[in-house]
Amino acid sequence: MINITLKDGKVLEFEQPVKVEDVAKQISMGLYKNALAGKINGEVVDLTTEIDKDSNLEILAFEDEGGKHALRHTASHILAQAVKRLYPEVKLAIGPSIENGFYYDIDADFSITPEMLVDIEKEMDKIVKENLPLEKFVKPRNEAIEYEKSKNEDYKVELIEDLPEDEIISFYKQGEFTDLCAGPHVPTTGKVKAFKLLNLAGAYWRGSEKNKMLQRIYGTAFSKKSDLDEYLKMLEEAKKRDHRKIGKELELFSLHEEGPGFPFFHPKGMVIRNILEDYWRREHVKAGYKEIKTPIILNEELWHQSGHWDHYKENMYFTKIDEADYAIKPMNCPGGILVYKNQMHSYRELPIRMGELGLVHRHEASGALHGLMRVRSFTQDDAHIFMMPSQIKDEVLGVIKLTDKIYKLFGFEYNVELSTRPENSMGRDEDWEHATESLREALEAADLPYKINEGDGAFYGPKIDFHLKDCIGRTWQCGTIQLDFQMPERFDLTYIAEDGEKHRPVMVHRTVLGSIERFMGILIEQYAGAFPVWLAPVQVKLLPVTDRANEYAKELQEKLEESDIRVGLDLRNEKIGYKIRESQLEKVPYMIILGDKEVEARNVAIRSKKDGDLGTMEFDAFLSKMKEENDKRISNL
RNA sequence: GCUUCAUUAGCUCAGUUGGUAGAGCAACUGAUUCGUAAUCAGUAGGUCAGCAGUUCAAGUCUGCUAUGAAGCUCCA
Numbered sequence: 001m002i003n004i005t006l007k008d009g010k011v012l013e014f015e016q017p018v019k020v021e022d023v024a025k026q027i028s029m030g031l032y033k034n035a036l037a038g039k040i041n042g043e044v045v046d047l048t049t050e051i052d053k054d055s056n057l058e059i060l061a062f063e064d065e066g067g068k069h070a071l072r073h074t075a076s077h078i079l080a081q082a083v084k085r086l087y088p089e090v091k092l093a094i095g096p097s098i099e100n101g102f103y104y105d106i107d108a109d110f111s112i113t114p115e116m117l118v119d120i121e122k123e124m125d126k127i128v129k130e131n132l133p134l135e136k137f138v139k140p141r142n143e144a145i146e147y148e149k150s151k152n153e154d155y156k157v158e159l160i161e162d163l164p165e166d167e168i169i170s171f172y173k174q175g176e177f178t179d180l181c182a183g184p185h186v187p188t189t190g191k192v193k194a195f196k197l198l199n200l201a202g203a204y205w206r207g208s209e210k211n212k213m214l215q216r217i218y219g220t221a222f223s224k225k226s227d228l229d230e231y232l233k234m235l236e237e238a239k240k241r242d243h244r245k246i247g248k249e250l251e252l253f254s255l256h257e258e259g260p261g262f263p264f265f266h267p268k269g270m271v272i273r274n275i276l277e278d279y280w281r282r283e284h285v286k287a288g289y290k291e292i293k294t295p296i297i298l299n300e301e302l303w304h305q306s307g308h309w310d311h312y313k314e315n316m317y318f319t320k321i322d323e324a325d326y327a328i329k330p331m332n333c334p335g336g337i338l339v340y341k342n343q344m345h346s347y348r349e350l351p352i353r354m355g356e357l358g359l360v361h362r363h364e365a366s367g368a369l370h371g372l373m374r375v376r377s378f379t380q381d382d383a384h385i386f387m388m389p390s391q392i393k394d395e396v397l398g399v400i401k402l403t404d405k406i407y408k409l410f411g412f413e414y415n416v417e418l419s420t421r422p423e424n425s426m427g428r429d430e431d432w433e434h435a436t437e438s439l440r441e442a443l444e445a446a447d448l449p450y451k452i453n454e455g456d457g458a459f460y461g462p463k464i465d466f467h468l469k470d471c472i473g474r475t476w477q478c479g480t481i482q483l484d485f486q487m488p489e490r491f492d493l494t495y496i497a498e499d500g501e502k503h504r505p506v507m508v509h510r511t512v513l514g515s516i517e518r519f520m521g522i523l524i525e526q527y528a529g530a531f532p533v534w535l536a537p538v539q540v541k542l543l544p545v546t547d548r549a550n551e552y553a554k555e556l557q558e559k560l561e562e563s564d565i566r567v568g569l570d571l572r573n574e575k576i577g578y579k580i581r582e583s584q585l586e587k588v589p590y591m592i593i594l595g596d597k598e599v600e601a602r603n604v605a606i607r608s609k610k611d612g613d614l615g616t617m618e619f620d621a622f623l624s625k626m627k628e629e630n631d632k633r634i635s636n637l
Numbered sequence: 638g639c640u641u642c643a644u645u646a647g648c649u650c651a652g653u654u655g656g657u658a659g660a661g662c663a664a665c666u667g668a669u670u671c672g673u674a675a676u677c678a679g680u681a682g683g684u685c686a687g688c689a690g691u692u693c694a695a696g697u698c699u700g701c702u703a704u705g706a707a708g709c710u711c712c713a
Contacts, residue, residue: 111640112641113642114642199641199642199708200640200641200642200707200708201641201709202639202641202709203639203710204639204640204710207710215640215641216640216708218707218708256704257703257704315711330713331713362712364711365638365639365710365711365712366638366704367640367708367710367711368638368710368711368712369705370706374712424713456712458713461713463713477712509713545670545671545672546670573669573670573671574675574676575669575675575676576671576672576673577671577673577674577675577676578675579673581673581674583674584674585674593672593673595672596672597672607673612673613673
């Protein structure tokens with residue numbers, strides 16, 4: 001007798017081992033017809049897995065991670081099978097499911113073209129229609145190696161060879177196709193009701209650029225056609241928010257062949273940028289920061305001392321002044337350190353929080369450049385905090401809270417990662433351990449969920465990173481908090497403690513926005529260009545219906561400008577409908593329509609971008625409404 | 638940097654099997670003074686990214702370079 005406990009606590013009894021799908025069918029009619037996988041005692045398994053002892057069982061449908069995983073994983077096998085049918089000579093690498101779909105890496109000695117993808121999709125359709133059952137079988141490791149060798153699948157052989165001697169290797173078979181695989185899968189290929197191949201890309205075997213580059217086919221799969229359509233539509237919509245597209249349409253910034261990765265900011269982009277910086281300054285003054293500005297070009301010797309020469313040279317730009325070698329700063333820390341070192345410091349002063357909107361240049365790989373998100377010259381909203389070791393936790397916690405507050409203002413959700421010691425790093429093990437532990441404690445104290453990113457820290461210390469999402473779900477590192485025991489050592493930083501002796505301070509490097517450029521990219525995508533009133537480059541646009549209202553419009557323009565409202569005036573001889581259309585496309589939050597009626601009554605007709613016609617009101621009433629919206633972020637603080 | 642793909646007017650895009658470029662919007666000029674998402678007419682605008690090659694002939698075919706896109710690698 002086997003007892004199977006379901007998620008809702010119900011217990012089912014079976015005489016003999018049953019398959020997950022049998023249970024799914026039995027629990028209730030229809031309810032689990034979309035079952036795609038099971039979860040036995042916490043482990044995701046195929047629907048065909050036998051349950052042979054008492055277990056907790058959960059049936060996973062497409063809504064569950066495990067269900068999606070099984071479906072998409074099967075889709076990737078169908079992709080591989082189709083490719084093998086059409087091009088038997090190719091070698092298969094790996095084909096996992098990923099967040100929104102799946103891919104398969106293929107080694108072919110010809111280029112896979114978009115036209116071929118169409119053929120492959122057709123073949124996949126056939127395989128789905130054939131409704132082939134997926135059958136699991138196992139082989140001991142050595143037999144498994146021989147088996148894959150006989151199929152000429154070199155990559156599979158390499159994968160198995162990396163597994164322990166006594167490992168039992170599982171395979172899945174669907175029709176004539178078998179693949180090394182740990183599962184889980186849906187029971188038959190027919191379950192994959194809706195799929196689409198999306199794009200082609202190169203990808204290094206095992207993710208190392210030292211290895212061969214394979215061809216990767218990306219796709220996505222759903223259990224219903226309507227879900228697939230919805231997803232594709234969502235992708236289309238998301239692309240309309242792309243900051244590169246909106247930045248051009250709204251004349252915020254531009255990029256030119258003459259300076260790849262060096263963005264040009266236009267007047268409207270500068271308005272947003274300046275407001276953002278003002279806001280940043282205000283917040284930082286309140287949080288106890290002092291602002292500094294340090295030079296962009298500094299003597300090369302400084303970079304030897306900081307360790308950047310040894311660890312970051314490849315990404316730096318260099319220049320000469322007279323006969324001496326100089327470097328363009330890729331980071332602001334040495335500048336901040338020189339300011340600190342310029343005088344003696346008492347423990348009474350600590351922590352010293354020194355902020356800098358610092359322009360840095362980094363030689364990023366050409367293929368890594370991406371709009372404003374990844375550039376070669378950018379302004380970090382940097383700050384360096386010098387403190388006693390006992391202050392670490394509180395200071396880090398303070399930065400976490402400041403970051404959270406600022407991100408919340410924009411409605412961002414974010415992921416946090418803790419990155420630990422990388423291979424190419426400097427410093428003592430015990431310092432690294434202490435630093436990493438301090439960051440961990442601060443994260444725990446802030447009650448923030450975080451992911452550990454092994455070996456991804458800076459060369460001088462571990463870090464906490466804040467990642468924000470762009471319009472299609474790619475994440476970008478923005479805020480960062482980096483603990484550093486090395487630079488204070490290298491630059492012999494000191495403070496005089498209570499005991500009258502020199503002591504070594506600890507240093508934190510941190511950014512909240514990350515870079516102004518990247519943050520603006522994220523902002524543009526977050527709002528799809530329709531910025532909140534306080535950030536909008538033009539907040540109000542005055543639209544006279546005929547030139548009889550021009551004088552009145554100019555009068556109002558002056559009054560609005562006096563109150564620091566950013567105002568636009570459209571005096572062109574165009575129809576009002578046309579002027580409204582353009583202002584709407586410019587995403588101006590408010591329009592003031594001025595015709596004979598308004599001139600006569602000395603009032604204003606308001607139209608909001610969001611809500612349309614708001615009717616007429618007194619000008620003063622509108623003005624105080626604008627002032628109020630403008631101050632929203634301030635009262636928010 | 639790597640793989641694949643792309644680059645035609647300021648912008649968005651057409652351009653058949655190779656036979657030396659076209660639309661809409663924008664700009665400019667004129668008319669129109671009009672009430673909540675495009676008034677009408679006209680004018681001007683292009684070494685088809687650049688350089689080389691194949692050809693009687695190249696926007697179209699080939700190679701190189703630059704830039705861009707997707708992904709990989711990198712991102713201290």
